[in-house]
């Protein structure tokens with residue numbers, strides 16, 4: 001690690017508020033997993049990160065979505081978008097009611113993000129794209145000399161894509177210290193643990209070797225997020241990378257750390273069960289069949 | 295005024311323009327000095343260049359990107375389709391050494407499916423200049439046009455003098471009623487030579503230079519199909535998805551029956567060699583084209599259906 005994080009502690013009241021928002025967002029995610037379903041495991045793993053970024057860190061607001069001096073967040077692993085939809089609903093970017101239109105042909109709230117949702121900066125879904133798009137935005141901000149930043153959330157499975165490593169090289173070449181990569185390190189790719197398929201560790205030293213100043217934090221600790229995001233850029237003249245260790249399915253123990261609980265279509269009973277777990281109640285056995293995993 | 299001078303002047307007059315390259319600087323060597331930070335070289339990473347171009351366009355820029363046509367349209371295809379196409383961003387995609395201009399490089403460098411791929415993406419337009427004059431004049435329209443554009447880069451000397459450039463407007467040379475040779479890009483000069491050769495054989499020909507393949511000049515294509523006995527599509531591209539396909543699509547959509555003879559690469563790559571030898575080996579020299587066209591015309595006049603075509607017209 002390259003720097004000492006500046007551990008300003010997050011005031012208790014603010015932390016409690018983030019916790020409440022994150023709980024509401026997870027409720028939304030579980031609701032979005034009913035009916036046609038959603039990528040629930042990945043959505044639950046990055047929910048705390050997205051809530052922290054929009055709720056506390058990013059210089060963006062529903063009233064300044066056209067402000068060129070806002071911070072930009074790109075969700076490169078687009079399938080975790082229910083966490084973003086939920087956050088945007090809780091923070092006033094879209095009406096909460098609109099989430100009921102998840103997967104409706106009459107709205108644009110589908111399995112991957114798109115710009116018809118206020119607060120979504122760009123569409124994604126095909127992995128390995130938005131680091132390069134973020135580089136373009138960061139280059140322009142540098143050309144104009146303003147102090148806003150560009151954040152891009154990537155999945156750990158997404159790191160298999162060669163375009164990510166191209167982007168890492170290019171961001172380093174241009175010294176983009178206004179660019180922040182965030183890896184949702186939930187240790188799974190679609191069907192299998194990353195370390196069993198395409199091992200990524202030691203991950204921080206890979207990013208360091210590519211010229212990114214890298215920190216590793218617990219991606220469910222708002223205190224650690226405050227320390228890391230509050231210390232940006234980690235080094236002047238270099239892009240910053242935050243590896244956030246997370247838990248797939250976080251909040252609902254019966255689907256945590258499960259390769260076979262990636263995409264789920266929940267019936268009402270399973271949704272109730274996960275909702276009870278989320279609120280600290282008894283778990284149980286899900287009726288939904290697990291996905292077949294090799 | 296050459297290509298890079300044109301681009302430099304456009305960029306100096308419009309701060310939205312950013313020139314990008316995936317380390318392909320042949321045509322833009324002086325631009326780093328002229329444009330400073332608005333010249334971005336990402337190294338040999340075409341996909342990253344296109345993604346970054348989309349990001350720059352989100353910020354209001356007009357990125358003019360450069361790479362060899364094969365690597366731009368193939369390696370970065372999904373980035374063009376997904377980041378530029380879906381969002382309909384005004385990114386300009388300039389592909390170097392397209393078609394037979396890749397000369398002796400071999401099949402890895404032969405962009406002869408590029409027109410099919412680029413025109414297949416919703417919102418993406420296609421410009422195939424016949425020479426440097428047309429390239430330079432066309433770029434001034436295309437850079438300011440709100441759509442994403444693919445430019446089949448060609449800075450060869452002009453074989454003709456052109457009428458003023460207009461997007462979606464083809465130009466016609468001659469008015470012979472026997473055959474129309476419809477073409478684009480580098481082969482325009484050979485088409486003109488073929489027309490002269492045909493005249494000597496007593497065949498009245500005309501040549502159509504498409505200039506932009508999308509949007510396409512539907513009116514002129516239908517007009518020449520009605521006025522001539524045979525439409526020849528001439529292109530340095532696979533037969534699939536290029537000008538032959540475009541012309542056939544237009545004729546069918548307009549319920550117009552016409553004899554169409556394609557000269558294109560059918561299910562194969564072309565012989566790698568210096569440009570003159572490529573033309574010779576592939577039968578693309580003016581006189582060779584004339585011979586092929588005369589043969590097609592002859593076959594057409596002996597086809598019983600030929601009369602029927604005339605009856606179906608309109």
Ligand SMILES: [Mg+2]
Pocket residue numbers: 155156157184185186187188189
């Ligand atoms: Mg993962």
